[in-house]
């Protein structure tokens with residue numbers, strides 16, 4: 152960002168640390184992040200101003216009260232038949248919502264001070280999500296309430312706010328049987344206060360679209376809603392370098408809306424490869440006096456969905472190489488953290504992923520900002536339930552009263568993000584059955600269209616036969632199929648749209664670094680250790696293997712892409728071990744709960760990342776006790792063929808071929824006999840030329856701890872994180888892939904130990920305690936900055952191991 156832009160943003164948003172802020176600017180946005188008091192349990196009087204909260208816990212927001220555990224089998228234990236999974240008989244599901252203590256009621260209280268508050272100012276209290284059923288009180292009076300824990304919402308609190316000290320109190324309640332995954336608990340997204348003039352731009356009042364784009368020129372349409380009499384609006388567009396590229400003054404207001412068309416010459420279009428962003432500055436005047444100023448980032452880009460042609464971005468047909476993500480951030484729980492989100496996207500970018508689906512709810516603003524900046528297309532979803540329940544206390548309780556409000560807020564708050572290319576009104580809603588459901592699908596889609604005529608709407612459908620019959624599938628802008636690869640052809644014939652989206656695909660299960668024998672395809676396979684095999688051949692009764700989707704993506708031009716379930720493991724839903732305590736997090740992830748890539752990462756990377764080389768060998772080669780036994784070797788690579796050597800002996804050349812989906816996308820040597828030593832692979836290009844090689848070796852005993860951070864310098868903002876990968880190696884520096892040593896972590900200096908995670912879905916060790924066992928030789932430690940810049944030292948110790956030391960630093 153250059154100097155002009157920096158100045159510009161500085162004058163727009165003043166984030167002052169502490170509880171005091173002043174009003175010299177026309178608009179002040181103050182994040183209420185520090186100095187919160189928190190207590191779980193009933194405190195029915197806690198909304199009152201004089202309530203004594205001095206003994207309550209001090210917390211900062213975003214906050215997830217449940218992530219600190221302990222894991223407990225009894226929490227939200229659900230004795231149900233999961234109909235979506237084809238179950239007919241109820242059974243006890245222990246880890247379904249993560250087994251962390253998220254059930255119950257809690258209060259948050261925050262005291263903040265407004266100096267010299269002028270009467271007549273408008274004050275907005277904005278919540279970016281509160282889990283769940285929040286009730287908001289200001290200065291002892293009820294402000295309002297919301298229901299859905301994933302919604303963004305705000306209240307005008309101008310009448311309740313006062314000069315001097317104000318007391319904000321928020322009650323949140325999580326009933327049991329309300330979710331199918333770990334929902335988190337509390338004020339897990341930002342809370343802010345916006346102070347502006349009576350004459351001002353409405354909350355989420357700007358809507359920017361780019362209805363015409365050519366090489367020479369883009370038409371930028373800006374609709375701006377405002378309040379106040381005799382207002383005039385100047386909109387100025389800046390390019391990414393901060394240079395002004397267009398400006399226009401509007402004096403005509405229709406209702407409360409200005410509409411302007413600005414011309415940007417030689418526009419640079421937004422795409423995943425070149426995520427170029429413009430900024431529109433909206434200034435509201437009464438006469439000469441500036442009354443409000445808001446800046447909105449946007450992109451110039453064109454999206455189209457056409458029969459037989461599919462999806463195109465800026466005129467270029469392309470497919471979604473997408474992943475579904477739940478909102479939890481593994482060891483951080485659901486407390487949103489931009490640095491953690493950025494790491495996820497960095498890992499996904501390297502895999503070649505170009506799209507994200509926020510399953511099955513509204514994404515965080517932080518995630519959308521990052522997708523705009525880093526170049527990911529986004530499918531923004533809203534609901535997992537409509538009026539018919541999947542879980543007893545799910546969204547079905549609120550659908551009638553809230554669905555329209557929730558959709559309106561989703562669209563208004565996020566519609567200027569160029570990354571969003573599609574909305575989803577629902578995921579596998581049981582309303583796919585019956586006439587009412589067809590009406591609801593249309594009703595919701597119409598609301599999306601009314602609020603945003605520029606993007607299509609999908610629903611992730613699993614009842615494909617039913618929606619083909621009922622008309623449900625035909626009325627959607629984009630028919631999305633969840634799994635059901637065998638029905639794609641038929642659905643495409645029956646549906647009128649002329650294309651199909653794999654709105655949710657694969658649900659292959661695996662545990663990082665764990666391999667099972669014999670190596671064979673299996674559905675709902677279970678083992679005594681509650682792990683799934685990383686040969687990537689295990690799936691669920693309703694799902695399939697990655698290769699089955701690749702075939703459709705590659706062979707059917709009318710399939711417009713896929714969103715794999717899921718990019719990362721998440722808390723809860725430990726299929727195929729839903730009934731097996733202590734399994735408490737998922738096995739679906741391409742990377743594990745710690746963000747460490749499983750083998751599957753390289754399978755997707757070999758196909759999706761078309762720029763970089765992928766040459767990955769599995770399994771590991773430490774099989775004491777398997778000497779002489781058949782131990783298949785797979786190679787995931789972008790190359791066409793390769794030769795494998797065990798201790799220098801050739802195991803022959805394998806070449807990708809179409810005999811089976813797996814043979815088309817993986818190189819597999821099924822008859823390798825295990826002997827310790829070296830596995831080496833040499834890859835060939837299409838002409839048979841040797842182009843790359845890789846080897847892995849049998850490791851000796853764990854000897855030394857090795858630390859490798861994703862970032863050596865972090866920001867001294869009290870929020871930034873460095874993810875340090877911790878592993879152990881033998882005397883020769885070879886990774887020990889089966890090590891399970893118990894390690895201890897110590898952080899000194901200007902950083903704090905935040906959490907650790909090893910990706911083991913059955914581990915009951917708590918993330919925030921400074922000790923953890925390695926899982927398959929690895930784990931990740933998260934170091935958080937403080938507000939003071941300086942050095943940070945991490946030391947990791949383990950019995951009988953040479954310790955690991957690492958120096959990091961933080962800067963302003």
Ligand code: GAL
Pocket residue numbers: 235511578579613633655658691694716724726
């Ligand atoms: C889908 C569902 C997801 C998840 C997944 C597991 O049917 O939409 O939320 O449950 O199955 O395979």
